[in-house]
Amino acid sequence: MQARPKEIQAFIDAARVLFAAETLSEEARALAVEVFSRLDQHGDFRFDKRERFPACEWLDQALEPYLSAQDAFGQVARSIKALEPFIGWFRRTTVANASDNFLEGHANGMICGPGGIEDRPDLQLGLLVMKPDVRYPDHSHPPEEAYVLMSSGQFRKDRGPWLSPGIGGGIHNAPGAVHAVRSDDNPLLTLWCLKM
Ligand SMILES: [Fe+2]
Structure with a gap:
């Protein structure tokens, strides 16, 4: 079986650090432990060029502050940049309470998971x-x-208040x-990460 390409491994290793941070809730960290332990086994790889969406143009600006950082954020950012042409980009097409600019204004990218660079059915890790x-x-x-x-940025769950967890924070x-x-x-x- 093909070994995992080092750019994907670098992304996983650094993302694992970010998802273990105490700035996240215990539930978020517990889920991440399960997702990343599954990632100790790799899936299949596909390095074909993917369809991109208009919001992908904003990726460079979002990554730029981290590109020379010597921490996990830096490693995540550099890995995303290296992997970008092969990321499995997709968009959500439901629009409940979304802003009018939502469709053109967002892009989800699968790195590990169905349709991702590491194509596998048992989890999702992407951006x-x-x-x-x-x-x-x-x-x-x-x-x-x-x-x-x-x-x-802000998250909201269960129709509660909008929360601003800050960089390195998150939500479960x-x-x-x-x-x-x-x-x-x-x-x-x-x-984001999910366990299927
Ligand atoms: Fe979601």
């Missing part, structure tokens, strides 16, 4: 980039999910919980 002033739709899904922020969404995210006057970048 969301949004241009400024975009509100992602209210949505829910059966798997629980954790996010960690690499920019400013229980199975089926309704949640949303929105950018402020900066582009938003967040990592």
Whole structure:
């Protein structure tokens, strides 16, 4: 079996550090432990060039502050940049309470998971980039999910108040919980992980 390419391993190693931070809730960290332990085994790899979406143009600006950082944020940012042409970009097409600019204003990128660079059915590890002033739709899904922020931005769950966890903070969404995210006057970048 093919070994995991080092750019993907570097991304996983650094993302694992970000998802272990005490700035995240215990539930978020516990989910991440399970996701990353599954990642000790690798999946199949696909390095074909992917369709990109308009919001991908905001990725460079969101990564730029980290590119020379010698910490896990820096390693995540450099890995994303190296992997970018092969990321499995996709967009959500439901629009419940989303801003009008949502479709053009966001792109989800699968790195590990169905349709990702490491294509596998048992988990998802990827990112969301949004241009400024975009509100992602209210949505829910059966798997629980954790996010960690690499920019400013706000999360909301269960129709509660909007929360600003700050860079390195995040949120945990229980199975089926309704949640949303929105950018402020900066582009938003967040990592997410789910266990399928
Ligand atoms: Fe979600």
